[in-house]
Amino acid sequence: MDKSREDLVRLHDEDWLRRQKIAGKIVSHVLRNFADTVRSKPEDLSLKQLERDALAYIRSVDCTPTFLGYHGFPGVVCLSVNQGLVHGIPTDYVLQDGDVVTMDVGVTYEGAIGDAAFTCVYGTAKSDEVIRMLKACQGALDAAVGLVEVGKHLGLIGHTISQEARRTGYGLVTLYGGHGLDYDKPHASPFVANRSQAFEGIRMQPGLAIAIEPMFVMGQDSATKVLEDGWTVEAQDVGCHFEHSITLDNTGEVHLITGHDMQVEDYV
Secondary structure (H helix, E strand, C coil): CECCCCCCCCCCCHHHHHHHHHHHHHHHHHHHHHHHHHHHCCCCCEHHHHHHHHHHHHHHCCCEECCCCHHHCCCCCEEEECCEEECCCCCCCECCCCCEEEEEEEEEECCEEEEEEEEEECCCCCCHHHHHHHHHHHHHHHHHHCCCCCCCECHHHHHHHHHHHHHHCCEECCCECEEEEECCEEEEEEEECCCCCCCCCCECCCCCEEEECCEEECCCCCCEEECCCCCCEEECCCEEECEEEEEECCCCCEEECCCCCCCHHHCC
8 A cells, every 4th residue: 555545544343343354264265275376386377367266266255356446456366476566467477486476365245355465486486585585574464463452553563564674684665565444445544554663653443454564575675666557566676575454343352354374484
């Protein structure tokens, strides 16, 4: 999400949480199928085929692909490869050995949205450093999720992610980041920065629904550009992107909506 887009933060009720949990289960299934397919390394696996598989499952359970048509986006999911970081349009590109590929998927069920992303490697990683970067980024996401709590400042998330990037030595993309989730609106306030001060921003409250999504790149140059297709965000070097959706219920309990036990080491 572009951090320039801000409006009021909506807090959600228990009915939203019920529906969002359903959407989140579908997202988790789609991501697991994506990662299992990439790990099995079938020949001639194209981004379009991965998209078709995702769409078939989402429709089979009477849900809606959130991103399709959103502000004109032409894909069912976002698929980004190597320097492609986020918002990649699925094309006929056939994955090559060592490609780093990220799927970002949103699913809508009766207006509630689950949104998550996972990065893995097709075949053999081109270097051990690539694997370390993926593990570091997923670790930053896990660390940030673990600190979500009613009353804490939202800035603690970005502070934690940026500290992990600094500790592990990778570039951190800050122009894009996490976001709120609203009815049929996958990108809502608040913007969840990947770099912030621990006591910055709103305090987390019951009913808050957000997506957290750190983005790491090899090296320290975190500059990005949008390609001519108007969507694909490209980094200076190979990057990765992990994301979970989280909601705080009316008691303050944290629900990892798109939670799964997928770990980078199982898919590289």
